Amino acid sequence: MRADIRRINAKLEHMPHGDMGRVKNPQNLELTSSYLSRIDASNPLHIEARSMFKDRWLNPERHYSSIQAIYEVVYRGKSAMRHLQQYDDYRSKLRSEQPRNRLVEEILFHCWTRRACNIGDDGSASAIPCSVKGCNLCHVLQCDFSGDNARRGGNWGTGIYLTTSSEKADAYARNLNDRSGKRHLVLLSKVLVGTPKRVYVKNKSLTQPPSGTDSIKAMTKDIGGVVKYSERVVYRDDAVLPWLVIIYDR
């Protein structure tokens, strides 16, 4: 899997994000806020996302039945544009601090995806995030990371928890208004991990990465750590750029 992640991350360095202008607004609406645009199954991005989801589902004893749709986040509106700029600025800063060719960015699944609506479930060509207060997912899609929209407490304090494992992301995906529904959603983001701190023990009091580092990289049990599947934690809003949404049935 490491080779797979390196390949995707190397490719990522050359991909534009936000895709402003490339994705047409199918409903021809005057949108002032970000929305989801469905990606065709033949699109290379769809193929890449699908393989990330399938290849990183590591436990054969847990199952999902099928991927229903994959969407890309299209950024619109002042706050999303400001976030995009902040992300770019932070990435430039991290790159300037790294030795040549060292990657600072990874594609990761969110380990805290809770929604109170059914965005994307019908597979329509585009989907607009709701404005329900408790719909954390839709706030994150609008680049609003305040409160517990993207953060939670965990083994490394309060931060934005992410993982390389789609199956682990699935374990943290919640439909708040339909807990028994089979259709679910996971969110993939571009994440600025910078120089990660490799951790083998828990530290629940953290509110920022240890000095001299930019993120937490929790090591797995098979190499002496405490988690079953790889985990990353970042503590800054501008370290995360929501990118792809995968709708699937359990």
Ligand SMILES: [Zn+2]
């Ligand atoms: Zn919503």
